[in-house]
Amino acid sequence: MTLSVKPAGDAAGLQLVDLSTSSVRELxxxxxxxxxxxxxxxxxxxHPNGRHxxxxxxxxxxxxxxxGPVGYYCAGMNKRGRVVINGNAGVGVGENMxxxxxxxxxxxxxxxxxxAHGGLLVIDGNASARCGISMKGIxxxxxxxxxxxxxxMGQAGSLVVxxxxxxxxxxxxxxxxxxxxxxxxxxxxxxxxxxxRDEHKALLASKLDAAGILGEVxxxxxxxxxxxxxxxxxxVDNVSSY
Amino acid sequence: MCGIVxxxxxxxxxxxxxxxxxxxxxxxxxxxxxxxxxFAVYGSGKDGTVKLTLRGPAGTDFAAIGAALGHEVTPRxxxxxxxxxxxxxxxxxxxxxxxxxxxxxxxxxxxxELYKEVGLPADVxxxxxxxxxxxxxxxxxxxxxxxxxxxxxxxxPFSTGSDQCLVHNGSLSNHAGLRRRLEREGLxxxxxxxxxxxxxxxxxxxxxxxxxxxxLEHSLGDLDGFYTFVVGTESGFGVxxxxxxCKPAVMAETDQYVAFGSEYRALAGLPGIENxxxxxxxxxxxxxxxxxx
Numbered sequence: 001m002t003l004s005v006k007p008a009g010d011a012a013g014l015q016l017v018d019l020s021t022s023s024v025r026e027l028x029x030x031x032x033x034x035x036x037x038x039x040x041x042x043x044x045x046x047h048p049n050g051r052h053x054x055x056x057x058x059x060x061x062x063x064x065x066x067x068g069p070v071g072y073y074c075a076g077m078n079k080r081g082r083v084v085i086n087g088n089a090g091v092g093v094g095e096n097m098x099x100x101x102x103x104x105x106x107x108x109x110x111x112x113x114x115x116a117h118g119g120l121l122v123i124d125g126n127a128s129a130r131c132g133i134s135m136k137g138i139x140x141x142x143x144x145x146x147x148x149x150x151x152x153m154g155q156a157g158s159l160v161v162x163x164x165x166x167x168x169x170x171x172x173x174x175x176x177x178x179x180x181x182x183x184x185x186x187x188x189x190x191x192x193x194x195x196x197r198d199e200h201k202a203l204l205a206s207k208l209d210a211a212g213i214l215g216e217v218x219x220x221x222x223x224x225x226x227x228x229x230x231x232x233x234x235x236v237d238n239v240s241s242y
Numbered sequence: 243m244c245g246i247v248x249x250x251x252x253x254x255x256x257x258x259x260x261x262x263x264x265x266x267x268x269x270x271x272x273x274x275x276x277x278x279x280x281f282a283v284y285g286s287g288k289d290g291t292v293k294l295t296l297r298g299p300a301g302t303d304f305a306a307i308g309a310a311l312g313h314e315v316t317p318r319x320x321x322x323x324x325x326x327x328x329x330x331x332x333x334x335x336x337x338x339x340x341x342x343x344x345x346x347x348x349x350x351x352x353x354x355e356l357y358k359e360v361g362l363p364a365d366v367x368x369x370x371x372x373x374x375x376x377x378x379x380x381x382x383x384x385x386x387x388x389x390x391x392x393x394x395x396x397x398x399p400f401s402t403g404s405d406q407c408l409v410h411n412g413s414l415s416n417h418a419g420l421r422r423r424l425e426r427e428g429l430x431x432x433x434x435x436x437x438x439x440x441x442x443x444x445x446x447x448x449x450x451x452x453x454x455x456x457x458l459e460h461s462l463g464d465l466d467g468f469y470t471f472v473v474g475t476e477s478g479f480g481v482x483x484x485x486x487x488c489k490p491a492v493m494a495e496t497d498q499y500v501a502f503g504s505e506y507r508a509l510a511g512l513p514g515i516e517n518x519x520x521x522x523x524x525x526x527x528x529x530x531x532x533x534x535x
Contacts, residue, residue, distance in 0.1 A: 049507060049510035050505060050508075052507075069506050069510075071507055072505075090490075090505060090506060106520075107520075107521070109492075110487065110490075129486070129525065147525070148486070148487075149486075
């Protein structure tokens with residue numbers, strides 16, 4: 001089977017791929033083959049039907065719009081791409097993203113943005129457990145709520161939640177910055193609430209701006225959470241534990 | 243890894259399609275569990291009768307067994323449903339044991355039929371002609387074995403009570419102790435499988451007066467390990483995930499049905515899925531639908 005990409009006549013560079021007739025592997029191979037000066041800068045993907053690994057491993061400054069729910073690891077490892085998902089996303093959307101932008105217009109399953117180093121992930125609905133687990137620089141904005149163990153071992157980047165957060169938020173946190181507007185069911189080990197100073201309000205405003213919702217929510221309603229820094233620094237009193 | 247599917251029909255117009263829809267869902271979940279498969283279907287029943295699902299070696303002449311016992315039998319590959327008057331069930335079981343020792347009774351119920359075999363789930367569904375079955379609700383499982391061997395006995399669903407069945411994705415860590423406790427309470431477990439212990443636990447709780455919803459609530463305290471369960475009773479359909487949500491689950495609800503899948507892919511072919519309420523069941527929260535309610 002060969003990839004049937006239909007160049008559309010009306011929009012320059014628009015590529016249409018129907019996953020009911022092409023495989024994900026074919027789609028991804030075509031995306032990976034794009035050169036730095038490609039004029040195929042806008043892709044539309046139809047009938048994703050929850051398939052896994054759609055648009056994983058992108059390394060191109062292109063736009064991809066996926067029309068429907070996706071499965072696991074959608075746009076994983078993304079570099080520079082802008083990916084819009086018109087539906088829900090399965091486990092690990094944007095996992096290990098390096099840069100670029102991912103917009104989930106529905107809910108995201110577990111481990112959204114896990115281990116990601118950069119870029120922006122916006123989720124219009126809820127994200128379930130372990131959102132931003134081991135995040136290393138990504139910015140995540142969730143308009144709904146996040147499940148338990150979100151930002152677990154988060155090292156860098158920010159997690160902004162307009163709704164509530166589940167149990168053990170920020171467990172074993174390093175230096176990721178967490179902002180939650182709603183209720184937090186519980187903080188994980190070494191995660192504490194911190195004072196919201198002007199610099200933090202400015203940082204939060206910049207993330208809301210990037211997500212296109214600055215002015216829609218009151219920054220004063222958010223609380224900031226971060227690391228108490230007692231777990232990850234060596235302390236001589238704990239020497240017998242090593 | 244394993245795959246679970248479930249479908250609970252709300253709109254009777256969809257009942258004739260129950261088997262066909264479940265077969266498609268099972269087919270998609272082959273990649274999560276290629277070892278073996280099984281399913282339980284809640285179809286029609288006659289007042290005063292029970293259906294015994296029998297399993298025998300390949301080539302078993304179920305028609306002859308039905309004739310010998312004087313009861314109606316409907317063979318499907320290695321399984322058959324024997325319909326007997328409820329009052330005669332004990333006698334039929336005794337007769338089966340003495341006259342046809344190679345035959346196992348794998349489920350009993352007013353409406354439930356249960357089928358499971360080793361093999362690729364899509365093939366298993368075809369062997370039993372799942373696509374021809376109708377009913378109100380059904381659950382199915384595709385297995386990638388972890389805690390016990392790849393055998394027909396180890397395949398899901400497990401049934402430990404009349405019209406009750408359970409499918410499980412995960413593994414339990416306190417099943418040995420719980421098994422001893424349940425056996426002291428008089429429950430009979432046919433296999434060494436951890437999931438059967440979960441099924442027997444729910445049977446035990448319901449025997450003690452719990453509703454299915456209450457039994458699932460209690461299992462949060464008594465079962466240790468990873469689990470996503472989908473369970474069926476004569477009138478109900480329930481879902482439970484462990485408190486850390488180790489195993490995946492997606493649900494969809496429309497006016498016509500409630501559906502469960504380990505992944506969204508399994509639900510993608512259902513009618514009206516584009517406009518369904520699709521959600522991920524929360525950890526440690528009991529979800530339960532009942533036809534009587």
